[in-house]
Amino acid sequence: MIRCPLRNKASAAERWADMGKVRGTVVIIGCGDLGTEAGLRFAEAGYQVQGWRRRPALLPAPITGVRADLGGALPELPADTQVVVFAPAAPERSVAAYEATYLHGLARTLDAVDARPGEPPSVLLVSSTAVYGDAYGAWVDEGTTPVPSTPTGQVLLQAEELLRRRRPDGRILRLAGIYGPGRTRLIDQVRTGTAAAGASITNRIHRDDAAAAIAHLVLTGAPPGTYIGVDDEPVEMSDVVAFLAREMGLPVPGPRERESSRGGNRRLSNARLRSTGFRFAYPDYRAGYRSVLAGQGQRHP
Template identity: 45%
Template sequence: MTQHVLLAGCGDLGTALGQRLVERGWHATGVRRRPDHLPAEISPFALDLTDPGTVALPSVDAVVITLTADGRDAEAYERTYLGALRGLHRALRAGSNSGESLPKRVVLVSSTGVLGGGDGEVVTEETPSSPERDTARVLLAAEELAAELFPGLVIVRPAGIYGPGRTSLIDRVRRGDALAHDRMTNRIHRDDLVTVLQTVLELPEPPALLHAVDTEPAVLGDVATHIAGLLGVPVPPDSSASSEGGPRGKVLDASLMHGFVGELQYPTYREGYDALLSSEDSA
């Protein structure tokens, strides 16, 4: 029987996931305010999840929530994340056959930002959340709200998503912007994140929380040096001295995720940025 997935907030990540799932025999419905530009294989559903009114969403087997705030402050995050979660819950309840049942599998894409800054220590899924930014506190509140609304929720926390259309670090290196070379970073290519989400949907009993990063945390200076070599530009200057004594960032242990997903297409930033810049050159 064909499985039906609802992609709530179907932007770049949700669209890529929907296309992958359709290839694997799923039916995918993408929910967003303006779904006009969704690819043909994803059924569009126009709805503002923060204000769904009495609209009923279709009964589905699974939901993946990939929201993007419409601003950078905490108020915008509250409006998008908390408001959309409540609206999604109401619209799913309205569309369920019994008026009570919800999809058995609901996945929320959050962020490792809820863990706080860090000072080079290794963190796992067992590490308590300690958000430092107001927006990260809202994300943690969204995780807690989603767990209340959707029994059996799975939370996936990626860090440093890059890939097609996500080239901010490449752009900074190309411009020669100063970077904190000793800052520890964690990354995952968008296509590998899609694989993580696909796996979570298809596993009989996935963990309730997964970190989603590649196999090699690295200092930002190493990543920038690699990108500069690919671009043929000077390595950006080091701004670390200006933040001396500040946190160095955290090292994310994603061994739990890797145990379920297996080998990634882009296991480190090297393979990922090589492929990304190669595709830019051939475009």
């Protein structure tokens, strides 16, 4: 399996060893592609890792798969659970699917956390920058009031508020557009000539950096609260499309806008995430997409 090395692994492991903590189990709820990459990083740091999902047999070692469905009763958490990462993906982009996955699923997860005796594990919720509305190209950070422009974004914000009510010590990581191995939609659109080369601002993060950020916030004991997970360079979509076209030896598309209800027009700041000591393997879209085009990394099912 070819993967990028664990970022911050040595410092995180050393810090926990110095603190005399006994590493227990990390449970990743909704352990898909992103959760698997995060789980592998926790395993490298010395944790036992359980991945809860409908098809646990798809998970690679050393992650232990556990069959679980957010639509019903969840299994009991292991007695030595220290961390719960909630990182599912809704099966479709509808309000009903988002409510079932992110809102009701998170509530069931927190019920399972509450039912576990002893010291409660830390909880990290993987959310989305879709909770922000259109900022007309202005900068946005964790202090910006979220005003979702879509019904699904409103559900995500409700899930965040649920976590804050029940676990004020929890962490929320709002990720922007994740790309990487197996996430090649824009590359495919450039190849087929269907990519929109508009002037709106887009914010992105490579899958490996998103997974590393999840592990980093937990392993380094970053302060509770909300973090934005994006790379260093908000950029016009036209620049990304032109870059990909040149890298693939294709004609650069002319300007062509396509309305989108998802991306918003905003520049997202990663300053708070970086202030914790996090360092990106792919600090901008050029480094990240070159890696994808070169076929580096591996997508997990």
